Amino acid sequence: MRDLSNKKVLIINTGGTIGMKNTREGYAPVSGYLFGELKKIDDLNREGMPKWDFVEISPLLDSSNISAPQWNNMAKIIADSYCDYDGFVILHGTDTMAYTASALSFILHGLDKPVVLTGSQIPLCDVRSDARDNLISSVIIAGDSIVKEVCLCFGGKLLRGNRSTKTSADTLVAFDSPNYPHLAEIGIAVKYNHSALSKQNGSSLEYLPFSAVPIGVLKIFPGMQFGLFEDIITDKLSAVVLETFGAGNIPHSGDDLLPIIKKAFKAGAVVVVCSQCVAGSVTLGAYQTSTALKNAGAVSGKDMTTESAVAKLYHLFSMGYTTDKIKSLMEQDLAGELTY
Ligand code: ASP
Numbered sequence: 001m002r003d004l005s006n007k008k009v010l011i012i013n014t015g016g017t018i019g020m021k022n023t024r025e026g027y028a029p030v031s032g033y034l035f036g037e038l039k040k041i042d043d044l045n046r047e048g049m050p051k052w053d054f055v056e057i058s059p060l061l062d063s064s065n066i067s068a069p070q071w072n073n074m075a076k077i078i079a080d081s082y083c084d085y086d087g088f089v090i091l092h093g094t095d096t097m098a099y100t101a102s103a104l105s106f107i108l109h110g111l112d113k114p115v116v117l118t119g120s121q122i123p124l125c126d127v128r129s130d131a132r133d134n135l136i137s138s139v140i141i142a143g144d145s146i147v148k149e150v151c152l153c154f155g156g157k158l159l160r161g162n163r164s165t166k167t168s169a170d171t172l173v174a175f176d177s178p179n180y181p182h183l184a185e186i187g188i189a190v191k192y193n194h195s196a197l198s199k200q201n202g203s204s205l206e207y208l209p210f211s212a213v214p215i216g217v218l219k220i221f222p223g224m225q226f227g228l229f230e231d232i233i234t235d236k237l238s239a240v241v242l243e244t245f246g247a248g249n250i251p252h253s254g255d256d257l258l259p260i261i262k263k264a265f266k267a268g269a270v271v272v273v274c275s276q277c278v279a280g281s282v283t284l285g286a287y288q289t290s291t292a293l294k295n296a297g298a299v300s301g302k303d304m305t306t307e308s309a310v311a312k313l314y315h316l317f318s319m320g321y322t323t324d325k326i327k328s329l330m331e332q333d334l335a336g337e338l339t340y
Pocket of ligand 1: 015016017018061062063064092093094095096119120121
């Protein structure tokens with residue numbers, strides 16, 4: 001391992017299983033507990049490792065309770081201490097880690113230091129915990145200054161944050177990025193995949209917080225009665241991500257959905273078509289069943305994850321862009337989140 005003892009990393013604890021204790025109501029995060037446990041990990045404090053500081057958000061949260069205010073808070077902590085550290089590690093629950101990673105990739109515009117999200121499936125102090133390896137690898141990657149983007153380190157893989165998705169509720173390799181190569185494989189050494197890493201263009205960091213944008217995600221299923229969803233799509237939401245079949249297909253079901261989408265556009269809402277498949281891309285117009293969506297004004301989420309599509313919608317609406325601009329930008333690559 002390279003000598004990283006002259007590097008400094010900030011560890012930001014947000015909660016999640018990694019720092020949880022077993023309470024009477026089940027696993028829950030406990031304030032002030034994790035810092036003491038990290039100080040006891042010899043490898044984290046060994047010569048050659050980066051120096052690290054530790055901050056904790058309050059209250060600590062199960063990641064099911066994390067959304068835009070906490071994303072903004074994490075990004076603000078990083079923006080405010082950006083010059084003081086070589087990299088950042090965010091300890092986070094696994095359930096919504098891919099959403100947070102996607103969100104931070106838009107909030108932290110022009111990032112040129114590593115921001116590494118990690119956590120564990122088993123709490124740090126339980127037998128067979130995966131926390132120690134995930135944490136130590138993340139601190140090394142954050143101190144290494146090779147990655148210049150938001151990434152997710154878990155189960156021996158380093159993934160682009162806004163391409164990652166949680167693929168397992170119970171295995172220790174819980175994440176993958178099916179539509180993007182791994183940024184590194186973490187074996188005996190950390191082997192970076194240099195051609196997959198984001199190249200920064202020298203722009204400086206800008207903090208672009210999210211506002212509370214009403215967004216919906218609707219999963220299409222066989223026999224779905226679209227009419228029942230009409231009020232939600234048209235009146236209350238700024239944007240809807242449709243999780244469709246395969247390359248972007250929906251059942252015709254008497255063509256119920258199309259008038260709803262047309263109405264949604266008139267009301268200023270954006271409808272984005274993603275796929276229920278974890279790998280591959282939406283190609284609107286490839287099948288008759290998706291051409292209609294395109295003609296009604298829906299935009300293609302291409303090979304974006306649902307997590308990324310949601311985060312990108314938060315970002316674009318928070319920027320105050322017009323609906324037409326948002327529709328156009330949804331189909332363009334802004335932060336490495338889509339391929340074409
Ligand atoms: N419910 C937990 C969380 O997401 C699960 C975990 O951390 O693995 O916070």
